[in-house]
Amino acid sequence: MTQAVTTIGKRIFSRSSTGYSRRAPYFFLAPALFMLCVFFFFPVIASFFMSFTDFDIYGLSDISLVRLVGLDNYAELLRDPLFWIALKNTFYFVLIGGPLSIAVSLSAALLINSKLARLKGLFRLVYFTPVVTTLVSVAIVWRYIYHPRFGLLNYVLDIFGIQTIDWLGDPFWAMPSIIILAVWKNFGYNMIIFIAGLQNIPDELYEASKIDGANAVSQFMSITLPMLAPTMLFVGIITMIGYFQLFAEPYIMTQGGPVNSTLSIVLYMYQEGFRWWNMGYAAALAFVLFIIIFIGTLIQLRVQKSGYEG
Amino acid sequence: MITRYAILLFIVCNVILLAMAGCSGSSDTTEIRFWVFGAEGEVVEQLLPDFERENPDIRVRVQKIPWTAAHEKLLTAYASNSLPDICQLGNTWIPEFEMLNALEELHSRVDTSGIISVEDYFEGIWNTNVIDDELFGIPWYVDTRVLFYRKDVLRDAGFPEPPRTWSELYQLSKNIKERAGTEERYAILMPTNEWVPPVLFGLQGGSSLLRDNGTYGDFSGDEFKNSFEFYTDFYHEGLAPVGITQVTNIYQGLTEGYFAMYISGPWNIGEFRRRLPDYMQDNWGTAPLPGPSEGTPGVSIAGGSSLVMFNQSRFKDEAWKLIEFFSRPDIQIRFNEISGNLPPRLSVWEISGIKDDIHIRAFYEQLQYVVPLPKVPEWEQIALKVQQYAEIVSMGRMTVPQALTALDREVDRILDKRRWILSRADQKE
Numbered sequence: 001m002t003q004a005v006t007t008i009g010k011r012i013f014s015r016s017s018t019g020y021s022r023r024a025p026y027f028f029l030a031p032a033l034f035m036l037c038v039f040f041f042f043p044v045i046a047s048f049f050m051s052f053t054d055f056d057i058y059g060l061s062d063i064s065l066v067r068l069v070g071l072d073n074y075a076e077l078l079r080d081p082l083f084w085i086a087l088k089n090t091f092y093f094v095l096i097g098g099p100l101s102i103a104v105s106l107s108a109a110l111l112i113n114s115k116l117a118r119l120k121g122l123f124r125l126v127y128f129t130p131v132v133t134t135l136v137s138v139a140i141v142w143r144y145i146y147h148p149r150f151g152l153l154n155y156v157l158d159i160f161g162i163q164t165i166d167w168l169g170d171p172f173w174a175m176p177s178i179i180i181l182a183v184w185k186n187f188g189y190n191m192i193i194f195i196a197g198l199q200n201i202p203d204e205l206y207e208a209s210k211i212d213g214a215n216a217v218s219q220f221m222s223i224t225l226p227m228l229a230p231t232m233l234f235v236g237i238i239t240m241i242g243y244f245q246l247f248a249e250p251y252i253m254t255q256g257g258p259v260n261s262t263l264s265i266v267l268y269m270y271q272e273g274f275r276w277w278n279m280g281y282a283a284a285l286a287f288v289l290f291i292i293i294f295i296g297t298l299i300q301l302r303v304q305k306s307g308y309e310g
Numbered sequence: 311m312i313t314r315y316a317i318l319l320f321i322v323c324n325v326i327l328l329a330m331a332g333c334s335g336s337s338d339t340t341e342i343r344f345w346v347f348g349a350e351g352e353v354v355e356q357l358l359p360d361f362e363r364e365n366p367d368i369r370v371r372v373q374k375i376p377w378t379a380a381h382e383k384l385l386t387a388y389a390s391n392s393l394p395d396i397c398q399l400g401n402t403w404i405p406e407f408e409m410l411n412a413l414e415e416l417h418s419r420v421d422t423s424g425i426i427s428v429e430d431y432f433e434g435i436w437n438t439n440v441i442d443d444e445l446f447g448i449p450w451y452v453d454t455r456v457l458f459y460r461k462d463v464l465r466d467a468g469f470p471e472p473p474r475t476w477s478e479l480y481q482l483s484k485n486i487k488e489r490a491g492t493e494e495r496y497a498i499l500m501p502t503n504e505w506v507p508p509v510l511f512g513l514q515g516g517s518s519l520l521r522d523n524g525t526y527g528d529f530s531g532d533e534f535k536n537s538f539e540f541y542t543d544f545y546h547e548g549l550a551p552v553g554i555t556q557v558t559n560i561y562q563g564l565t566e567g568y569f570a571m572y573i574s575g576p577w578n579i580g581e582f583r584r585r586l587p588d589y590m591q592d593n594w595g596t597a598p599l600p601g602p603s604e605g606t607p608g609v610s611i612a613g614g615s616s617l618v619m620f621n622q623s624r625f626k627d628e629a630w631k632l633i634e635f636f637s638r639p640d641i642q643i644r645f646n647e648i649s650g651n652l653p654p655r656l657s658v659w660e661i662s663g664i665k666d667d668i669h670i671r672a673f674y675e676q677l678q679y680v681v682p683l684p685k686v687p688e689w690e691q692i693a694l695k696v697q698q699y700a701e702i703v704s705m706g707r708m709t710v711p712q713a714l715t716a717l718d719r720e721v722d723r724i725l726d727k728r729r730w731i732l733s734r735a736d737q738k739e
Contacts, residue, residue, distance in 0.1 A: 057687060058727055060389055061410040065731060076723075169553035171705070257503060258553060259701055274382050276691050 051283035060277065073284035083285070085260050086268040089175060093264065094243045094296075097179040101239055102232075104187040109194035110224075124195070128188040135185065139252040142181050143168070168254055171261035178249050178262050185249075186242070190235050197231030198224070233304045237297055244293050265289050341369045342625045342632065343394035345384075348377045350398060350615070353649040361635045368628050381690075388412055393620040396629040401438040401616050404446050406687035413446040414619040414626060420445060425634045430655045434612040434680035441685055447616030448633050449654035451645070454610040454680050455506060455573050456672045457597045458582070463570035472597035476514075476540060476608075479600045483549040486570055497549045498571040499560065500541075502704050505697035506611065507573055511537040513681055514601060514608050520721075524686040525729045527721030529696070530714040537602075538700075538710055545704035552704050561585040564594070573599070575613070579669050580650040596672035598679070612680035614654065652677075688724050695720050 026033075051073055053059075059066035077083045112123050130138065145152045146167035154164040167177040205223050214222070225232075246264040250256055256263035256271070265285060273282030346354050351374030358370050373394070375383055381403070387393045388410055399407065407413050420426050428436060431449055439447040459472055467485035469478070483497030500507040512519060512529075515537030521528040528534060544550040551569065563569055565586060572578075582594060599608035617633045619626055635641060642653040643662045652664075652673055659665040665674050683689055699713040708716070 054727065056727060057385070057406065057410070058731060060385070065727075067730075166553055255503075257701070259705060259707065260698065277385055 047279075047283040047286060050280055051287055053280045055279040055283075056281075057277040059279075069280070073281050074288070076281070077284055077288060082260065082263065082268060086263045086265045089261065089263055090244060090246060090265045092175055093179060093182070093246050094240060097182055098236075098239050098243045100179065101183045101187050101243070102190060102235060104183055105190035105235070106194050106228075108187060108191045109198055110220075112191070113195055113198045124192070127191055130185045131188040133185075135248050136252060138181075138185060139249070143253065146177055169258055171259045174254055174258055174261045178246075178253065181253070182243070182246070182249050186239075190239060193231060193235055194228070197228050201227045229304070233300070236304065237300050240296055240300060241293055244289065244296065339367050339369050340625050340628050341371055342396060342623075342628050343371050343373065344632065345373050345375055345394045345397040347375050347380045347398055347400075347615075350649060350651070351375075353645060353651075356648060357636075357641060357644060360641075361632060364635075365628075365631060368631065370632060391622060393622060395623040395625050396617060396619055396632055398450060398615050399447060399618045401435075401447065401449070401612070401614055402683055402689055404439060404616065404618070405441060405685040405689065407618070408441050408444075408446050409687045412620050412622075414621045414623070416445045416448065416619070419630055420448075423634060426637050430657050432612075432654060432656065432677045432680070434677070434682065435614055435654050438612050438614075438682045438685075439616050447618040448637055450615045450617045450636060451649075451651035452654045452677060453575050453613035453615075453652070454673060454676050455510060455575050455599065455613075456610065456676050457599055458564075458572045458574050458578060459595055459597065460564060460567070460570045461593050461595055463567060467570075472595065473600045475600050475604055476602050480540075480543075483544065483571075484547075487547075487549055495567060496551045496569040498544060498573070499563065499569040500544065500550050500573060502545075502552060502701040503697065505693040505700075508538060508541055508696055508700040509683070509693065510573065510599065510610060511541040513611070514599070515540075516602075518684075520684045520686065520692075520725075523732070524684050525725050525732060527692070527718040527725070529717045529721065530711070535710065535714055538703075538714065542700070542703045542710060546706065550704075565590055576652045576670075576673055577650065582669075596669050598672055598676040607679040609679045609681050610676050612682045614652075686725070686728060688728065691724055692721050695724070 052068060052070060054067050054069050054073070056066075108127055111117060112120055112127075117123070144150075148154060148164060148166040148169060151167070153167065157164055165173050167173050201224065205227070206219060209219055209223060245266050247266040247270065250262040250264055250267055251270070254262045256267050266289070269282045269285040269289070272278045272285065344354070351372065354372055358372065362369065380400075384393070384397075384399075384403075384407070388407075393412060404413070420428065426448060432452060435449050435452050439445055439449065457472060463486060464470070464472065464482065467482055467489060469482045469485075473479040473482050479498075486497040487495070509519070512534045515533045517528060517531060517533035517537065519528055519534070520526065521531070529538075545552050560572060561581065564572065579596070583591070586594065599610050601608035617636060619629045619633070623629055636645070637655075639655060639658050639661060642655060642658045645651060646653050646658070646662060646664065652670070653659060653662070659674060664670045684692075686692075695717055699708070699717045702708050703710060703713045
């Protein structure tokens with residue numbers, strides 16, 4: 001095998017003239033580029049075109065039943081009450097769940113990174129476990145926790161004399177329930193990244209500030225947070241992109257209900273696309289979501305960068 | 311990197327070799343592929359050895375698919391030309407696959423069959439397989455909805471016999487609620503995550519759900535509107551619980567008296583017998599659904615699964631043999647014994663004696679009054695919209711006229727393509 005590689009390599013590199021050596025990188029990139037084109041760029045472009053057609057189950061039976069509808073799908077989206085509900089729910093989830101998740105991750109990272117903490121390895125493991133656990137099994141357990149009559153959560157509320165809540169059945173509480181679940185499930189991942197970021201902050205800074213009489217709060221505000229800014233940018237963008245694609249949690253826990261209060265954009269897209277086979281409409285939804293995420297990322301880059309530099 | 315590609319190449323070669331072996335190896339026996347959904351998969355495997363013994367030249371490969379994934383899987387298989395030879399199909403899906411021209415017409419096969427005779431099937435159920443006088447499936451088992459109830463609660467509320475009319479049902483529910491006092495108890499459970507209850511009441515009220523050859527919604531029509539008002543009042547007056555997670559365990563709910571009536575299907579007969587405690591076993595009954603007025607029977611939906619053949623199949627004769635096998639009375643009796651599914655053939659009800667079973671006979675009566683759901687490919691999508699608006703109204707977030715107008719608007723949009731295709735077909739003719 002090595003022999004073969006060397007001969008190929010010789011053939012490509014042996015002539016030092018510019019022609020061959022320039023081509024060499026493309027040769028090595030070719031398999032990856034090919035895969036990327038076939039399985040990524042082509043489907044993306046195809047679905048972009050599909051979003052201008054009314055491709056649906058009829059189109060599946062006979063391609064002549066597919067009509068070019070121009071921007072109709074997008075116009076229909078704007079008129080579709082479910083789209084606005086899904087959009088509102090998704091923003092609710094991203095704007096509340098995202099910062100909450102980052103705050104919890106950061107707190108956990110600070111706790112674990114603290115010099116006073118014992119059994120760091122164990123806690124890191126425990127906090128990280130939900131990330132690698134299958135959501136399906138997690139969801140089953142949480143359904144019990146959220147159960148309105150026999151659930152653990154309501155049992156605790158009851159002890160404190162607080163009125164019990166129908167967590168997943170009440171349209172008001174369903175989304176907070178999903179957020180709690182999602183934060184609990186995902187914070188471990190960002191926590192690990194934050195721990196790495198925290199360990200990169202030199203101890204000298206803290207020691208120097210202590211000599212200058214800084215307390216824990218001002219240390220956190222003036223040293224930890226600024227030094228974590230690059231990490232924060234990364235975590236913020238990754239979390240936002242991930243949270244915009246909310247799907248599995250409501251898909252398993254509530255199927256988008258009650259009264260569509262947990263219907264997210266991706267879940268709506270899935271229902272339109274794969275349950276009803278309205279591919280054209282679903283493709284339009286996908287591109288709207290893409291644009292939203294793109295804008296969100298730009299805003300974050302702009303805001304955080306200016307904060308970082310200024 | 312190289313080793314990775316080598317492994318990939320190795321796998322690809324093996325797959326090709328296996329595929330070739332699969333094609334050439336079966337020269338004397340034919341293998342037919344059979345897709346089964348849900349719990350029936352297990353049952354089928356117990357019955358198939360008999361079939362293979364009787365037909366030594368046919369092997370049946372069963373693939374079990376959960377109901378939740380069935381529809382997606384079938385459509386994907388259609389798109390990639392890999393549908394099985396024979397398949398179980400919920401009878402509301404038949405119009406969709408007929409529209410796709412995926413189903414084999416079965417009329418001529420039935421005419422020459424010594425096993426399947428049309429007269430022996432429940433008429434309402436058989437008709438769900440007929441589209442424009444063409445037959446696309448053979449009923450395998452039937453499903454409809456009846457009223458499950460607790461005898462003692464009904465008796466205490468002044469109804470020794472289950473309600474026969476809507477007004478009796480309403481009065482009974484009122485009585486139950488009154489007797490419960492301040493306790494959180496309900497008369498009837500109609501889960502708001504199901505589309506069946508609102509559709510049932512609509513059909514009973516005489517609505518055809520869709521109008522003009524299934525091209526427009528007819529939900530703001532008087533028939534549906536009146537039924538819908540009657541149905542949603544149960545939630546507004548606290549006679550039925552709103553929301554779904556309140557009652558995750560219906561067996562416990564019934565035993566505790568959380569609710570006293572429940573509209574459900576045949577699968578729950580077995581579940582009730584298995585899961586309710588012993589002291590409850592003489593305390594529950596089933597009855598046909600109440601009708602809107604005296605003398606008008608309360609219709610129910612003609613549900614169930616059929617066996618169909620796909621027209622791309624290369625082994626139609628073999629697949630037909632398997633359909634005939636499952637249609638044989640002796641096999642249907644065994645199928646019923648193992649699964650509890652109700653047979654579609656009248657003679658089987660007689661022979662097996664289930665017609666006289668105290669819990670099952672309500673289904674026999676109900677099956678005389680079943681109506682098919684609208685035969686349009688978009689039905690499932692429409693049904694879900696009905697459920698969504700019923701849920702919204704049950705929670706008091708919209709009034710009945712508001713909800714039904716909005717529902718009709720959405721249904722009309724869903725049916726837009728169908729209207730276009732029908733008008734195109736008209737122009738061609």
